[in-house]
Every structure is written in C-alpha cells, then in structure tokens.
Amino acid sequence: MPDLYRIPPLSFDSDLVATLFEIERLRADIGTGDTPRDTFAELQLLFDTVMSVVSARIEGNHTTVFEALDHAGGEPADATDEKLREITNIVSAARYLDSLDPAEPLTHLLIRDLHARTVAGLTTEGDPTPGAYRKVDVAIRGSAHRPPSSPLVHAEMSSLLDFANAERPLHEQMMQIALAHHRFVWIHPFRNGNGRVSRLLTYAMLRRTIFATRGFSAVNPTAVFGNDRGAYISALESADTLSDDGTIAWASFFVRGIRDDIARLVRLQDRLHVIEALVGPSLDRLLRDGQVTADEHRVLHRVLDLGTVKAGDLSDVAPGSASTRSRLIRDLLDRRLLRHSSEGPRFYRLSISQGPLAPRIIRQLDVLGYLPKMLSED
Template structure:
C-alpha cells in the first residue's frame, strides 16, 4: 500500500490530537441519556433529510430543507419527484437508507461504492451520470481545483487500495483520522464522471458506522455531511490543501474534519437530555405550529402529552382533549390526516408524534436553527409558509 495511506505524524500537543480525544470522550457519553430511543429515532429521521439537503446544497442544489420535508413523503409514497433538484435529494436519502440497512461490520467493497453511485445519480439530468454505477472511463478535471485526478486507467486499482485502507481495523483513537483520510483520498481519485462529492460523503458515513457509530440506538445521525455544510468554502480549501498528499496538508484536512465532527457530537450528546429536547426543541416547535395556525391550542397540548409518552392511545390525550371519546377521535383523525400524528406499529389505535414530517418537522427545523444547530449552508432557507 502506498504511503498516501499512512497516518501522518502528529504532534501530541496539537489541536488535532486534542479534538480526537474530545471525540472519544463524547462518544463514551452516547447512549447514557434520558431521551427515549423512539424520540432519538424520530430526530434521526429528521436529520437524514437535513443531511441529504446539505449534501445536495454543497453541489449547488437550492431546494430548501422546508420544501424537502413537505415533498419527500409524496415521493416516498410512489409519486415521481416534481423536479430534478428534489430527486437529487431523495436519491441521497435512498443512499443513506441503503447504508443503514447494510451490516456495518461488512467490508466496504467496489460493489457497495458503485451501488451508492447508481442510487445517487439515478434518473438525474443536471447532476446525473451517463454510466451510473460504473467507474469513469475518461479523464476528468475538478472545477476550481488545481488537482488532476489519476487517469481512468488506474481508477480501479486506486479504489482497491483505498478500500483496503478503509477496511483496516484501527485503534479507537485513530478512527477519526482514518475516516478523514479516506474521504479525501476518495475525492482525490474522483472515481466517477459525476457524483463524486455526494458518494464520498455517503462513503464516509458508512466508514463512521463501521467505526462504532451504529452501535447506539438513535445515533446514526452522526454524519460528516454536517461538518462540510457548516463551512463549504473551508471544506473545499481543506481538501485542496491535502491534494499534494503531504503530511502537512493531510494534517490540515484531518484537523478540519475532526474539529467539525467534535462540534457535531457535542450537539448530539446534548440531545440525550430529554428535558433539554422537550423544553428547548420540541415544545417550542409545537408552539410555533400553533402560532402559525396549523394546530389549535388543544391539539398542541395533546401533542406535548404524546411526545412525553412516546406512544399514546386516545384515552391518554383526555387531559388535553376533554369531551366524548367520539369528539376526541375526530381530533385525532384530523391530526393523523395532517401527518402530525402517525399510527404506531403496535396497531391502529396507537399513535405517536411525527417529528420528521411536515408540518411539525418544519417547525422543529426552525427551532434547531434558533438553537444554532443548523449548518451555515442552510441559514438562508426560509419556509414557504409562516413559521
């Protein structure tokens, strides 16, 4: 294996080492909080949409996260995407789903990488590829970059070397550097004619799952895309700095990656505190929903009860929805029809709040923005309606 896949020498007192140790401390705190796994799963579903929008936004897609939340359920139900931009986002979501249903212990392979590419570019025009799921058979250049990727003749061999590196078993304190270097080397190889950025971010997400971030329920939301979306220009500059494959450039890139991931983990650890999640995120989002006119005060009170219970039956909502059972059923049916409540898998008489769908999901996003949780790349997004 070439020396481009050796971890660079790092000064023990450097910021990179400090960030790596902080990540391990934060990772040790995952899974020990008070937020129910069901609520974390709902938030993960919401974060999946956010990450997909960010990945597409990095490539120039201007679909807002609010529009994506409103439109994605229709696509999921079988309707065709209304635009190429929306399809790009739903393709990235499909890539995340594909990774999430793959055993994280399985090696990363050529087949997996090519399938991620096929999923990512499927049916696209502006951001598609004439040979989905196939490594490039032509020479390419990268817009705005001085780096010239290897000739297509060497792509398969280069990817084999990268995958050998990506599948190494690494000690815990080196796993973040491992993922960072693999991400850069993927982009450096540029194995596809188009879609390399989107696939590289999915590939790195798969690496993080292999490195232990899939072991705690609800924490699949650890996704490097948030790091890149928080500073798009810095992302490209840090990648460019590593293109000469020097230890100095590689360390600079790794520091960018690890610093951003540590920041994202800090916020995820905070999501373990159910009191924080309710008081600072979900209750204010429900209040925003009510202020917008999308829910009544009684419905808002019922939703707050439902979130705290996790799963409810109609009788559990009586304190917020007094009156006859039939009146309560009418209100519940209305909430279900609007996508605010959904049926739980336990049966048709069990309900839970949907945090990951419009309209409530859009207000959760607004509250995440107010808390400073949204990457800067989404800061200019505005919902179509009042928020």
C-alpha cells in the same frame, strides 16, 4: 508516490489530538440519554433531509430545506425538477445505508450502488454510466489535482476499501475516516457525483466505527460539510499533495466538524432539552400560526411528554367518549401531526420528520444553532 494511507505522526500537544480526545469523551455519552427512541429516530430522519440538502448545495443546488421537506419520503411532485430529485436521491441513499448491517464491509458493489442511487434520473447532475467507475480520464474543475488515469481506478478503489475496512484502534478511527473521505475524492472514481458519494461513504464509515456498538443511528455530518463550502473545498485541496502537513490540515478541519456534530447528537439525547428547547417551542409555534386548536395543542404536548401514547393516555387532555378521542387521533394522523409508533397500530407518537411540525422544528434548530451556516439564509 507517498503512501496514500499512512496516518501521519501527530504531536501530542496539537489541536488535532486535543479534538480527537474530545471526540472520545463525547463518544462515551452516545446512547446514554433518555430521549424516547422513536422521537430520536424522527429527529435523525429530519437531519437526513438537512444533510442531503447540504450535500447537494455543495454541488451548486440551491433547493431549500423547506422545499425538500415538502417532498420528504416521496417523489418530487414535478418529476422534471432535477434539483428536488437530487435531494430525494441523497435522502434515499442515506436511508438505504441505515437498512444495512454496519458490520458488513464496504465493497465495490456498495460504492457503485450508492453512486447509481445518487445520480438516478438526473441529467445535469447525473452520470452517463450510473453505478460504474469511469472509463475516461477527468479533470476537477478549479483544481490543480489530476485524478488517476481511468485504468487505475479499480485498483485505487481496492486499496481505499482495504484501508476503510481495516480494523483500527479507537484513537485512529477518526483519522481513518478523514483520510478515506479525501482519498475517495482524490481518486475521483466516477465521472460525476463523487462529492455526494464521498459524503455517503463517510456516513457509512461512521456507522461501522464509533457508532457500531452504541445502539443509536450514526450522526450524518452537517458541521463538517455545511458550515463553509469554501473552507471545506480548501481543506480538501490542502491534502491533495499527499503530504503529512496537508493531510493533517484536512483531518483537523474534518474532526472539528465531527466533534460539533457528536456534541449536537448528545444534546438531542437529553429528553428535557428536546421537550423544552426544541419540540415544545415548535408545537407552540403551530398554535400561534393557527395550525392547531388549543385542545389539539394540549394533546400534542401530552404526546411529547410521554413519547408514545395510547388513546387512554389522553383522557384528561381530550375529555369525552372513547370514540371522540379516536376521531381526534384519526384527524391528527391524517394531518400528519401524529404517526403510528413502532410499538403497534394503537400506539402513537409525534410526526417530527414530516408534516406541519417538521418545518417549525427546523426553524427552532436554527434558533438553537444546530443548522450549518450554509443553510442560514433558508
């Protein structure tokens, strides 16, 4: 059998190498923007939900982004709704990864834990042994590939984790992540949920490589997996032969998507772009939809301009007594238009990832071309 983890030789003038150079150029811009950190963190949480919908949709779940947003940050209103639970499981697993030190190595325990979190409470899209490698041989529906026999799974996963944890020079890190993603799916270590866990593995590897020293959360890939489900599956299958040509075809598909996602991330670090092209128009839509008054609209725009505010920062756009402003702020907090800032209980910022503003930002992201094609009909 060929070496599963040999990075194939690349032609210097190939499109793949050109894309890898683009990623290196974009990588230098990560963390250099002036979007307030709280605002950027909220946008990242919003993309967590988008990516979780994409990951589930690849597996046949047709829950919309807007349905998922209604339940973001909590249990589905209907505990029997498996499709919503599948989404909330993926969101929860991604946010769990964000709580970990990205420098820590990827382990069997972490992979099995991600699987348990992903399939928790599910039947149709669950697994009879959550958090455990399969003990039976399996076939992949619609694929000619036959995963390794069950007695080999733990050893194969050990080799994969050794490869994923190995220190690689910068110019090889994207190839390392692309190979690890495919080889995980090729091993198919669980009876069900492998696709969802493979995409979480990719996110974990991005956190510990190209984003490790940038001070910003990693991009949770959407362009790689969400622009065209058929192209994603076809690109993965091209690498099933383990040939250099097949591996390069998959890696080319993968790195193009990562390049597009990092370019999106860099644009979201531009404060003026976020204010003028994304959140500002979304606030204006709130006003047009009758969700806020003109006075509230001015207040929310002031918060957007400043990023984080105290009550006194609103005195000219919310005239009146201090107690009047306090009541206004409490009302906006109750309606999930504002939320407390990380700076303290008397500091406030826009609620971007939840509440009435979130679906309008999603619509504006679609207008700007930020959402994957898979979600275009939502």
